[in-house]
Amino acid sequence: MTYAITSNGPLLQLPPVSTFDVIVARGLVEVVTDVVVAIILLAGFFAVGRGLLPHDLPALSASVVAVALLGCGIGFINAVINAFFKSWDKIWVQLTRALYFCSGIFYVPGMMPDWIRDILAWNPVLHAVDWFRSSFFPEYEPHWLDRSYLAIVAAVSVAAGLCLERGLRRHLYEPL
Amino acid sequence: MITLEGVSKVYRTRSGRRTVLDNVSATFEPGYNFGVLGVNGAGKSTLIRLIAGSEIPDCGIVRRYARVSFPLGFGGTFHGALSGRENVAFIARIYGAGTRGVLEYVADFSELGEYFHMPVNTYSAGMRARLAFAACLALDFDLYLIDEVTEVGDQRFRQKCAEAFRERMQRSDIILVTHNVHTLRQYCDRGAVLDNGELTLFDDIGTALSRYHRIVQESL
Numbered sequence: 001m002t003y004a005i006t007s008n009g010p011l012l013q014l015p016p017v018s019t020f021d022v023i024v025a026r027g028l029v030e031v032v033t034d035v036v037v038a039i040i041l042l043a044g045f046f047a048v049g050r051g052l053l054p055h056d057l058p059a060l061s062a063s064v065v066a067v068a069l070l071g072c073g074i075g076f077i078n079a080v081i082n083a084f085f086k087s088w089d090k091i092w093v094q095l096t097r098a099l100y101f102c103s104g105i106f107y108v109p110g111m112m113p114d115w116i117r118d119i120l121a122w123n124p125v126l127h128a129v130d131w132f133r134s135s136f137f138p139e140y141e142p143h144w145l146d147r148s149y150l151a152i153v154a155a156v157s158v159a160a161g162l163c164l165e166r167g168l169r170r171h172l173y174e175p176l
Numbered sequence: 177m178i179t180l181e182g183v184s185k186v187y188r189t190r191s192g193r194r195t196v197l198d199n200v201s202a203t204f205e206p207g208y209n210f211g212v213l214g215v216n217g218a219g220k221s222t223l224i225r226l227i228a229g230s231e232i233p234d235c236g237i238v239r240r241y242a243r244v245s246f247p248l249g250f251g252g253t254f255h256g257a258l259s260g261r262e263n264v265a266f267i268a269r270i271y272g273a274g275t276r277g278v279l280e281y282v283a284d285f286s287e288l289g290e291y292f293h294m295p296v297n298t299y300s301a302g303m304r305a306r307l308a309f310a311a312c313l314a315l316d317f318d319l320y321l322i323d324e325v326t327e328v329g330d331q332r333f334r335q336k337c338a339e340a341f342r343e344r345m346q347r348s349d350i351i352l353v354t355h356n357v358h359t360l361r362q363y364c365d366r367g368a369v370l371d372n373g374e375l376t377l378f379d380d381i382g383t384a385l386s387r388y389h390r391i392v393q394e395s396l
Contacts, residue, residue, distance in 0.1 A: 010255055050289050
């Protein structure tokens with residue numbers, strides 16, 4: 001989504017196409033792509049006999065929706081920032097590299113000492129991952145999981161992204 | 177009809193703020209073809225983009241009481257990674273036109289042949305302009321905005337464009353930016369002069385031209 005505005009310059013010359021449209025379109029593409037990839041991966045696990053179905057489908061859907069909203073909100077903000085600072089994408093990649101290790105992907109936060117987990121719990125992505133995880137395993141009940149925290153951060157990021165785009169809209173595409 | 181009400185547009189450049197339009201109010205009446213005149217960098221293209229709606233004014237309102245085309249200019253409205261065909265299909269869809277009819281018309285008019293199915297990145301400037309002209313003509317607009325691309329393609333294609341536009345001008349109007357006085361007199365009956373953030377409309381293209389020439393003389 002970061003490149004939504006900068007890579008669609010020519011299309012933005014068409015009056016019916018707004019910056020809002022291209023950012024939302026890119027967000028949709030990303031979400032649909034990721035969902036399809038996830039389904040293919042799960043199907044792949046079934047194909048090799050290691051398949052697993054979620055026991056709690058509503059929780060699974062809710063966690064996916066929440067993390068998609070969070071991603072789209074932050075994507076919106078990044079798209080606007082990247083239209084002003086062309087190097088922002090590189091900086092952002094470096095900034096978020098640490099998220100791979102802070103989001104409980106390669107480990108379960110329960111294995112962490114309490115004080116480290118308390119720090120990591122500020123990361124909304126960690127909650128999304130654990131929410132997703134708990135929808136697969138009924139016995140997995142992370143007591144640190146705070147769904148409303150994730151929802152609030154996602155809502156705030158979406159609101160901030162929309163406000164940024166609306167406020168700076170007239171400066172987002174300068175002449176080619 | 178197009179009305180500008182207190183429209184201002186300022187660009188921030190490295191050398192400071194540059195006012196392109198300063199509280200401009202004007203009415204482009206239907207039934208007339210306007211030629212826009214102004215020295216290089218006066219903001220003619222910006223004016224065209226503001227009228228089209230490709231750009232938003234800093235303040236003021238642009239009202240359009242007509243179906244206004246996208247600006248037909250060198251900037252281009254095509255996505256380089258998509259083929260000419262895909263680009264045109266996209267434009268047809270967002271303007272709510274029948275995709276098949278538009279594609280047939282453009283394939284025929286642009287004479288791009290096999291290139292129609294290749295990415296726009298591979299096009300020459302002339303081919304791009306041909307595609308843009310064809311796409312613009314394929315859609316039924318009440319007002320066409322043309323920005324300095326009248327001198328495009330070879331003699332024959334230019335002739336063809338001129339004929340197509342003359343035919344279209346029986347029911348549509350144009351606002352034309354060009355430095356070619358001959359083209360201007362040929363197509364336009366009214367003129368608009370853009371100078372120092374001020375836009376002045378003239379009922380007669382000749383008066384507009386002489387005003388423009390005076391501005392050019394003064395700046396020498």
